[in-house]
Amino acid sequence: MFDQIEKLTQEIQAATAQSQQELEDFRLKYISRKSVVAELFSGIKDIAPEDKKEFGQKVNGLKNTAQAKFQELIEALESTQGPGKDRPHDLTLPNIPNTLGSVHPITQTREQIIEIFERIGFNVSDGPEIEEDWYNFTSLNFPPNHPAREMQDTFFIQKDPDILLRTHTSNVQTRLMSMEKPPFRSIMPGRVFRNEAISARSHCLFHQVEGLYVDKNVSFADLKNTLYYFAKEMFGHDIKVRFRPSYFPFTEPSAEVDIYWGMETELDRKMTKGTGWLEILGCGMVDPNVLSNCGIDPEEYTGFAFGMGIERIALYKHKIEDIRLFFENDVRFLKQFTALS
Known part of the structure; x- marks a missing residue:
């Protein structure tokens, strides 16, 4: 299982996201409650007692790496696309009027x-x-x-x-x-x-x-x-x-x-x-x-x-x-x- 942690660390560090869907796929695989990282946490009970401390530290490190990488992917995607740029514009929609509020x-x-x-x-x-x-x-x-x-x-x-x-x-x-x-x-x-x-x-x-x-x-x-x-x-x-x-x-x-x-x-x-x-x-x-x-x-x-x-x-x-x-x-x-x- 230590080898699996090392393999997942390399996958996370090499990951990219060119769209919102790829970003969501990354979140589901590495960060969500049903992610591979969460499965590793649930497997601590099967680790030998003398290795549990080291294993727990490495899984926590993997979790932090995944969260940091996810934030990095969000910022990179926003810098290239901007909020909502991956969604098509519907030019048939009516204009939103610039209305002023009333004075009390x-x-x-x-x-x-x-x-x-x-x-x-x-x-x-x-x-x-x-x-x-x-x-x-x-x-x-x-x-x-x-x-x-x-x-x-x-x-x-x-x-x-x-x-x-x-x-x-x-x-x-x-x-x-x-x-x-x-x-x-x-x-x-x-x-x-x-x-x-x-x-x-x-x-x-x-x-x-x-x-x-x-x-x-x-x-x-x-x-x-x-x-x-x-x-x-x-x-x-x-x-x-x-x-x-x-x-x-x-x-x-x-x-x-x-x-x-x-x-x-x-x-x-x-x-x-x-x-x-x-x-x-x-x-x-x-x-x-x-x-x-x-x-x-x-x-x-x-x-x-x-x-x-x-x-x-x-x-x-x-x-x-x-x-x-x-x-x-x-x-x-x-x-x-x-x-x-």
Whole structure:
């Protein structure tokens, strides 16, 4: 059997493969489970005890030689033929179109919102998603144990109660006001997190765009004109818009902005709770306490702020009735949205 090992070693070293079939024949004869090398392994039991160690070493060497030669034959064949070159080309097959994927509707809506505000002088600011309590709550007029904190179900970091996942992108506003000097005119798009039940109208992860304008002599009229401009550019010049008084701890006075969705279909009545109006954002004049907390003199500067949910805007734009569709990555849903040019 030692002579057989020597003979097989010479065969393997001299082997060539000019086609995929010859390569497969080599694999079956020398490497597969039913190969001649495998038969030698099964024959170890018939070897005299004093020769088993030497025989096993030589069979292992033969196995390694076969595997190395097989890899060498693969590389040599690919270098001469290339992948698939031994297969005939069917020129009657249709061409494979060079198609582009679509842009996610949330991304489309976000970019459109940014573009609209950039036209009137707003730049884009960004901040951390894992935030300190000061920037997310306290500096925004949410003192400890304030009832307004219960308006937002927060994901706190367990080991440090002062660290949390931001519940709004207002943390970027307070960082901007704390670290720079007015005037500011900026928008803050980003992801936010709230410990809420997932349903057709709400999710624990969603996207916001907030805006901040701080300067001397900024008025509520500036806020209204800015948001009227946004609504008409986003939804069309015939859109109906209304302001309603509201409450937020960080703005005073505060308002919510609604657009008229309609009451023509069952979807219209469902999304607007039977009113025909859909709330798209909250806004107001920056509370003097917030300015003071961030080191800005409220006697010298005033400002306005607003915040909107990108999913809510996308729902209206595309007449989608379930917010969960944005997060399920269903290709049947996503391919309906054409790529941006």
